[in-house]
Amino acid sequence: MSIILKGVMQSTVTPFKADFSPDLATFERLLEFHVRTGATAISWPHHKAESLNLTLAERKAFAEVAVKVVAGRIPVSIHVSALAVEDSMELARHAQKIGADAIIAITPYFWNPSPDAIYDYFVRLGTAVELPLIAYNSPSYLSGIEFTGDLTRRLIERLPNLIAMKEASFNSEKFLEISRVALALRPTFSMIAGVEFLAPSVPLGCVGSYSSAGAICPNLCTQLYDACVAGESVRARELQFKLAQLWNLFRDQYPSSLKGGMVIMGRPVGPTRPPLPTASKERQAYIATQLEELGIIESEPHGW
Numbered sequence: 001m002s003i004i005l006k007g008v009m010q011s012t013v014t015p016f017k018a019d020f021s022p023d024l025a026t027f028e029r030l031l032e033f034h035v036r037t038g039a040t041a042i043s044w045p046h047h048k049a050e051s052l053n054l055t056l057a058e059r060k061a062f063a064e065v066a067v068k069v070v071a072g073r074i075p076v077s078i079h080v081s082a083l084a085v086e087d088s089m090e091l092a093r094h095a096q097k098i099g100a101d102a103i104i105a106i107t108p109y110f111w112n113p114s115p116d117a118i119y120d121y122f123v124r125l126g127t128a129v130e131l132p133l134i135a136y137n138s139p140s141y142l143s144g145i146e147f148t149g150d151l152t153r154r155l156i157e158r159l160p161n162l163i164a165m166k167e168a169s170f171n172s173e174k175f176l177e178i179s180r181v182a183l184a185l186r187p188t189f190s191m192i193a194g195v196e197f198l199a200p201s202v203p204l205g206c207v208g209s210y211s212s213a214g215a216i217c218p219n220l221c222t223q224l225y226d227a228c229v230a231g232e233s234v235r236a237r238e239l240q241f242k243l244a245q246l247w248n249l250f251r252d253q254y255p256s257s258l259k260g261g262m263v264i265m266g267r268p269v270g271p272t273r274p275p276l277p278t279a280s281k282e283r284q285a286y287i288a289t290q291l292e293e294l295g296i297i298e299s300e301p302h303g304w
Helices: 024-036 056-070 085-098 115-128 149-158 172-185 218-229 233-250 256-264 281-293
Strands: 007-011 042-044 076-079 102-106 133-137 162-167 190-193 206-211
Touching: 007 218, 024 042, 024 056, 042 056, 056 076, 056 085, 076 085, 085 102, 085 115, 102 115, 102 162, 115 133, 115 149, 149 162, 149 172, 162 172, 172 190, 206 218, 218 233, 233 256, 233 281, 256 281
Parallel strands: 007 042, 007 206, 042 076, 076 102, 102 133, 133 162, 162 190, 190 206
Antiparallel strands: none
């Protein structure tokens, strides 16, 4: 369990061709872009990667490309959550087979499982493979279903390979609750912010973020992280305000607005699969004005 997770980690989008078929060649370019611009880890496919719009075969194909292209330069985690538990197990076993560094999973989809049911699910998943396991807490996606400090404690005591949590409740009280329990039991446990809300999270034990804006402005994301770990609170606050504006921009029609912003930055990754909308020309034009006002276009890399 020697994997180290910290800094600005990238949870990449999924490129598609105009006919909505997988674009593996562009995915390779995207991975190389993230590694070259300072990503400290890659994790795919989170929800912004349209994970629930992909078949199992497609998820396996993209995962294989991720592991092959990154080639051990930074850790690669594969998100294995699926509607069917058996599919999650299959994706976890596949991740181990292809040489991924870790798996990540959210609480079970759709239903309203009890804490005991969530516990049983993660124990089953964590014991199905030998890979490090990252838990994913995002109650906004799952009608309030979430980890608690007690559930986190039980899982850490049961699973030696539970090494981290992506905490995406955007609730500092919840982050603190889980962080306090996890770090007391496992000091090497990594608390990871869901997106770039680092300024309020780093003082509570956060080691980094799974970036959303990094596909647009990797420099700004890294500057925020550096300011936070250096204790430069005033600068961190200013940078956080700017990234919060970007998050508000991208989560409107997420992830199509993010893909629309990538077009503006010279890194087109194709449409968003239905039923999600693809950013229209009008939406892209609006995003361009916002990126211009925030100084993103001049200060960030353009193209691949």
